[in-house]
Amino acid sequence: MRAPLNHDMSGKAPLRRELLAARRLLTSQDVENAAAVLSSAALVLPELDGARTVAAYVSVGREPGTRPLLDALRERSVRVLLPVLMADNDLDWAAYEGSAHLLPAGRGLLEPDGPRLGPTAVLDADVVLLPGLAVDRRGMRLGRGGGSYDRVLARLSAAGAHPALVVLLYDDEVVAQVPEEPHDHPVDAVVTPAGARRFTT
Numbered sequence: 341m342r343a344p345l346n347h348d349m350s351g352k353a354p355l356r357r358e359l360l361a362a363r364r365l366l367t368s369q370d371v372e373n374a375a376a377v378l379s380s381a382a383l384v385l386p387e388l389d390g391a392r393t394v395a396a397y398v399s400v401g402r403e404p405g406t407r408p409l410l411d412a413l414r415e416r417s418v419r420v421l422l423p424v425l426m427a428d429n430d431l432d433w434a435a436y437e438g439s440a441h442l443l444p445a446g447r448g449l450l451e452p453d454g455p456r457l458g459p460t461a462v463l464d465a466d467v468v469l470l471p472g473l474a475v476d477r478r479g480m481r482l483g484r485g486g487g488s489y490d491r492v493l494a495r496l497s498a499a500g501a502h503p504a505l506v507v508l509l510y511d512d513e514v515v516a517q518v519p520e521e522p523h524d525h526p527v528d529a530v531v532t533p534a535g536a537r538r539f540t541t
Contacts (some may be wrong), residue, residue, distance in 0.1 A: 351519040352482060357469050359473040359482075359513060363402040366510075375405020377506055377533040382390050385529060387467050387504035393419040395461065395465040395492075395503070398442060398450040403471060404508045409433060410436055421461055423488070424451045430491050433461040447538075462492055465503045472507040472516050479526035479539030481507050482518040493525045504528045 382388055394413055412527040420436035424444065425459050434452040447453040462468065470489055474482040483489055494501065505527040511534045529538045 347360075352485065355482060355518065356473055356485060357376045362512070363510075366402050371402055371405055372509060374533050375399070375408050378404055378406075378531060379408035379412055381533065381535050382506070382508065382531045383412055383454045385504075385506065385531065387506065387529070388413070391466040391504075392419055393421065393465050394467045394469065395421045395423075396424055396436070396469040397471055399471075399508075400448050400450065402512045404510055406469070406508065407439065409469075409508075411439070414438065421457070421465060422452045424456060425449060425488065426459075429486055429488050430459055431462070431488050434457055459495065460499075463496065463499050464499045466482045467504045467506060468492070468496070470505060470528075472509060474513045474518050475507050475509060475527060476515050477528045477539075478517075479528065479530075480518050480520050480524055481527050490523055494523070497525070506531060508532075520526075 388394065391413075396406060396410055396413070398410070410420055410422075414436065421433040422436045424432040424434055426432055434454045434456055436452055437454055441453045442450040443453050470481060470483070472483050474483045491504075505525065506529045507527050508531050511532045514530060514532060514537070526539060529536055
């Protein structure tokens with residue numbers, strides 16, 4: 341598959357390729373086992389423990405699994421919002437009502453079948469779970485490069501909303517440093533199968 345013709349001046353593209361290649365080596369059992377451990381590690385974070393509304397996402401492929409965590413949050417009567425990708429790559433949101441209410445969407449994603457709540461629904465979240473490929477010791481996150489979550493973070497910032505930002509990763513995806521651009525936001529915590537780690541900003 342040819343790489344997209346973008347001009348990556350930040351040096352992020354080679355690191356993304358390396359991390360995605362490592363994920364492709366994981367078996368389905370590896371992913372499933374890690375997802376259960378990730379859920380347990382995330383649920384003990386005080387931010388999640390006290391959250392009323394969590395903006396999350398449905399993991400796909402070899403991403404660190406979120407399904408057990410989504411269901412555990414629902415069992416705690418937490419309101420879980422899931423993203424709905426719009427045509428311009430921005431994100432709308434809808435409530436998670438269980439795996440039976442997830443539908444296949446574009447790019448291999450799964451999206452909730454309920455009413456769309458609008459892009460500003462994320463402003464109600466106490467915690468935002470961000471997908472990513474890596475995080476460094478400063479809390480800087482490397483995303484996939486689509487820009488959807490950059491828009492979400494900019495929307496939160498513009499509204500003066502400060503939910504806890506948490507990224508779920510595999511253990512070896514916590515790295516010394518990721519390339520940084522001016523619009524990048526640090527996260528507050530990372531959860532891996534080995535446990536949770538907080539960053540001070």
